[in-house]
Amino acid sequence: MSHALQKRQAAEGDGLRRFVERHGRLFVLTGAGCSTGSGIPDYRDSDGAWKRKQPVTFQAFMGSELTRRRYWARSLLGWRRFRRAAPNDAHRALARLEWMGKSALLVTQNVDRLHQAAGSRNVIDLHGRLDQIRCMSCERRTPREDLQHALESLNPDWAALEAADAPDGDSELDGVDFSSFSIPCCAACGGVLKPDVVFFGENVPRDRVETAVQELEQADAMLVVGTSLMVYSGFRFAETAARQGKPTAAIVLGRTRADHLLALKVEQSCEAALAFLL
DSSP: OOHHHHHHHHHHHHHHHHHHHHOSSEEEEEOGGGTGGGTOOOSBOTTSOBSSSOOOBHHHHHHOHHHHHHHHHHHHHHHHHHTTOOOOHHHHHHHHHHHTTSEEEEEESOSSOHHHHHTOOSEEETTEEEEEEEETTTOOEEEHHHHHHHHHHHOHHHHTOOOOBOGGGOBOOOSSOGGGOOOOOOTTTOOOEEEEEOOBTSOOOHHHHHHHHHHHHHOSEEEEESOOOOSHHHHHHHHHHHHTTOOEEEEOSSOOTTGGGOSEEEOSOHHHHTGGGO
C-alpha cells in the first residue's frame, strides 16, 4: 500500500469517527458489501455495473414453471453454503453502534439475517429474508430449511452437483437441462412457493418503507454501509435525507448513485472502516 493511500484512508477513518461522534442518532442503511466479508458474493463492481447476469425477476419467476425449476435447482446448491455464513466485524460493529445508543434502527437491503445474528435487535429487512418461504396463494410462511430437505429428497442426483456461489444463496449452475428438476408446492393449498424476499420487479412492502422513513425523520444523519444505492429502494433514503438537510456518510468501494449527495465517502472495506467501533 502506498503512503498516499495510507494517508487518504487514515483521513477518511478520522472523518468517519468524527461523523459518528458528532451525530447522536444515525439512520443506518446497509447492503451487500457488508456481507462480502462473510463469503456472500455481491452483485455489482466498483462502477456499480452488474458483475453477472441480472437476477430473476418476479414476473419471470411467477410466469414460468421452467424458470422456477431453474431457480430452485440453483438454490438447492447455493443454500448449502449460504446458510452457514456467519457475521463479520462489520455486522458486529453496527450491533455495537446500536448498543451505544447511536442507532435506533438499521435498514438492510441484505436477505441473510447476519445483522440479527451479530446482535442487532431493531432491523428492517427491506428486501425480506431468504431463510423463509412464502406461499404466493395462501401466504403461509415456512422455514427455508424444510424446503431444502424436500428439494434434496425429490432431486437426489442434483444434490450431488457442485457449483460456484452466486449472490443471495444462488449458484452458478448453467448449461444443464432444468426440465427434470422437481419442485414441491405449498403443503397447505398447493400454491407456488417463493423465497420470502423482494425480487427485481416486485415492490417493497409499503409498511417497511414507511417505518424506515419515520425513523429517518427522527435521525440526525444517515450512514450508508456497503451499498452503491443503484437500486431505488435504497437510493430513496439518500434522497430523503438530502431533502431534509441531513448529512450522509457512505462506506463503499467505488461509485454510488448518491455520490453527489454525500457529505463523506470512505472507500474502504466495511470491516476496516468500522473497526474503531470495536
